[in-house]
Amino acid sequence: MLVREIxxxxxxxxxxxxxxxxxxxxxxxxxxxHLPVVxxxxxxxxxxxxxxxxxxSSLSTRPSAPSAPVREVMSHPVETTHPLDPxxxxxxxxxxxxxxxxxxLDGPRLVGIVxxxxxLDALLQLTGVERPSGxxxxxxxxxxxxxxxxxxxxGEQKLNxxxxxxxxxxxxxxxxxxxxxxxxxxxxxxxxxxxxFEVLWPSVQPCRR
Amino acid sequence: xPKVVHHPAYGRxxxxxxxxxxxxxxxxxxxxxxxxxIALDPVAATPVTIENLLAVHAEDYVRAVEAxxxxxxxxxxxxxxxxxADNPIVPGMGEAARWLAGGTLHGARMIAAGDAELVLQLxxxxxxxxxxxxxxxxxxxxxxxxxxHLVSQRKRVAYLDVDVHHGxxxxxxxYTDEDVLTLSFHxxxxxxxxxxGWPHELGQGMGRGLKLNVPLEPFTExxxxxxxxxxxxxxxxxxxxxxxxVVQCGADAHHLDPLADLMLTTQDFERIFxxxxxxxxxxxxxxxxxxxxxGYSMRVTPRVWAILYLVLHGLPIPxxxxxxxxxxxxxxxxxxxxxxxxxxxxxxxxxxxRGEITRQNAMMVDRLLDAVARYWL
Ligand SMILES: [Zn+2]
Numbered sequence: 056m057l058v059r060e061i062x063x064x065x066x067x068x069x070x071x072x073x074x075x076x077x078x079x080x081x082x083x084x085x086x087x088x089h090l091p092v093v094x095x096x097x098x099x100x101x102x103x104x105x106x107x108x109x110x111x112s113s114l115s116t117r118p119s120a121p122s123a124p125v126r127e128v129m130s131h132p133v134e135t136t137h138p139l140d141p142x143x144x145x146x147x148x149x150x151x152x153x154x155x156x157x158x159x160l161d162g163p164r165l166v167g168i169v170x171x172x173x174x175l176d177a178l179l180q181l182t183g184v185e186r187p188s189g190x191x192x193x194x195x196x197x198x199x200x201x202x203x204x205x206x207x208x209x210g211e212q213k214l215n216x217x218x219x220x221x222x223x224x225x226x227x228x229x230x231x232x233x234x235x236x237x238x239x240x241x242x243x244x245x246x247x248x249x250x251x252f253e254v255l256w257p258s259v260q261p262c263r264r
Numbered sequence: 265x266p267k268v269v270h271h272p273a274y275g276r277x278x279x280x281x282x283x284x285x286x287x288x289x290x291x292x293x294x295x296x297x298x299x300x301x302i303a304l305d306p307v308a309a310t311p312v313t314i315e316n317l318l319a320v321h322a323e324d325y326v327r328a329v330e331a332x333x334x335x336x337x338x339x340x341x342x343x344x345x346x347x348x349a350d351n352p353i354v355p356g357m358g359e360a361a362r363w364l365a366g367g368t369l370h371g372a373r374m375i376a377a378g379d380a381e382l383v384l385q386l387x388x389x390x391x392x393x394x395x396x397x398x399x400x401x402x403x404x405x406x407x408x409x410x411x412x413h414l415v416s417q418r419k420r421v422a423y424l425d426v427d428v429h430h431g432x433x434x435x436x437x438x439y440t441d442e443d444v445l446t447l448s449f450h451x452x453x454x455x456x457x458x459x460x461g462w463p464h465e466l467g468q469g470m471g472r473g474l475k476l477n478v479p480l481e482p483f484t485e486x487x488x489x490x491x492x493x494x495x496x497x498x499x500x501x502x503x504x505x506x507x508x509x510v511v512q513c514g515a516d517a518h519h520l521d522p523l524a525d526l527m528l529t530t531q532d533f534e535r536i537f538x539x540x541x542x543x544x545x546x547x548x549x550x551x552x553x554x555x556x557x558x559g560y561s562m563r564v565t566p567r568v569w570a571i572l573y574l575v576l577h578g579l580p581i582p583x584x585x586x587x588x589x590x591x592x593x594x595x596x597x598x599x600x601x602x603x604x605x606x607x608x609x610x611x612x613x614x615x616x617x618r619g620e621i622t623r624q625n626a627m628m629v630d631r632l633l634d635a636v637a638r639y640w641l
Pocket of ligand 1: 427428429514516557558559
């Protein structure tokens with residue numbers, strides 16, 4: 056899954072001389088927490104609702120006036136991502152730097168913004184509860200063609216696969232969890248079992264073969 | 265006396281010989297009741313119209329179902345969930361589904377008009393049908409149609425779903441509705457279709473705090489199930505004060521059901537049905553509409569629904585199954601041969617993780633009640 060599939064395209068942005076109070080109002084009105092700061096064609100910073108609250112708090116060591124320009128309080132330089140970056144790369148940057156958003160640049164041009172919530176939405180999509188589905192879990196030998204054999208069998212049954220998650224399970228083996236568009240996963244499990252797959256869920260009677 | 269609703273046309277909702285949702289299940293219940301000496305005289309209703317369906321379904325969806333049912337091809341069918349393994353396209357399926365929905369809606373109309381208090385619709389319970397999606401063997405959401413009618417007659421409706429699968433279609437359709445409480449008890453979506461039905465799904469807007477879900481661990485047994493049912497439904501009904509109960513009585517939480525993993529026995533179902541009937545007596549002056557639902561073991565489902573019929577009618581539960589019935593359905597009942605209406609003693613081997621499962625379910629109920637408390641002030 057790529058950043059361009061989950062980003063908010065054409066985000067609202069502001070100039071560096073925008074007053075803090077104006078930026079705060081834009082966040083409230085748009086129900087957003089991050090504003091890219093653009094000067095001419097160039098992204099020069101990002102300002103978050105947290106930046107604004109800290110800057111104007113009486114607890115701040117150097118409080119700014121509501122009329123001060125956002126350039127005084129914005130974060131810069133800015134970490135960015137590209138529309139064709141895989142979302143896991145974007146997620147890793149956000150996690151390592153503990154930041155809540157990444158502006159998306161195509162060349163010098165700001166084309167979108169990705170937030171932590173977008174990454175969570177993507178995770179929900181990837182784990183496949185977006186459509187009504189049953190769950191099947193199979194332990195596969197880690198060798199070429201195994202997953203293909205599994206998905207081919209599902210295709211033969213006219214079953215739609217809504218998501219596949221795979222992760223290592225000891226050496227030379229992996230667990231694959233599929234969400235498939237059927238209520239009757241046990242009939243499917245029996246067929247998989249008959250075809251020589253080790254089915255971990257649903258629990259099935261010993262294979263017929 | 266409860267009013268019973270049924271029409272022979274229900275049998276036309278047949279998704280194929282290999283499909284688990286067999287109309288044979290209802291035939292077997294009717295035949296079992298007759299063999300038990302019960303003179304059935306059900307009320308027959310007419311099918312719902314396309315117009316009726318628009319109260320809960322999108323028009324493009326209804327058109328697509330009816331077109332597919334008439335044998336017309338359509339590129340958009342797949343996006344409506346039609347033509348899948350669970351919802352194959354079968355000639356006449358739209359009309360058959362409208363017959364079934366007609367029965368459930370008729371039950372609601374009788375209750376709203378004061379012509380009946382207790383109604384048992386011997387069919388229906390299509391709780392997975394969504395606003396714009398066929399799903400989980402369901403095309404038209406008869407339960408939602410009935411609830412919508414009751415709400416239009418200024419009734420507050422509590423929907424109670426004991427099918428082993430989450431009642432996702434009904435929940436979706438009334439997610440923001442302040443006049444409808446939905447309660448679903450089901451095997452956890454982590455393990456079972458459709459994957460939803462979590463405690464955080466509490467409704468939105470005016471419906472917030474009125475959509476309750478109790479996901480139960482696989483291999484949950486009767487006592488743990490019943491405790492969850494009691495601990496959630498009583499405070500929810502105390503708070504909501506419904507005028508009518510609508511109850512989906514799927515039998516697929518039984519331990520022999522081939523599609524799921526809960527461990528109820530027929531004795532547990534009897535206890536659950538008696539409890540719900542008592543709730544109706546205490547909270548809605550006895551006004552309740554019961555439908556059938558899932559239940560995919562031919563050995564089990566007809567017995568569970570016969571017990572439902574007997575409980576609602578206040579009839580004793582006979583011990584033996586009639587010989588003629590056993591003989592007539594021998595092929596479907598399979599082996600070993602059955603002899604009693606209820607399950608036998610020690611119907612399944614002890615569940616090894618019983619303590620852990622019971623604790624986990626109790627904790628799930630605690631979390632749900634905690635989460636919802638702030639909306640029940
Ligand atoms: Zn079910």
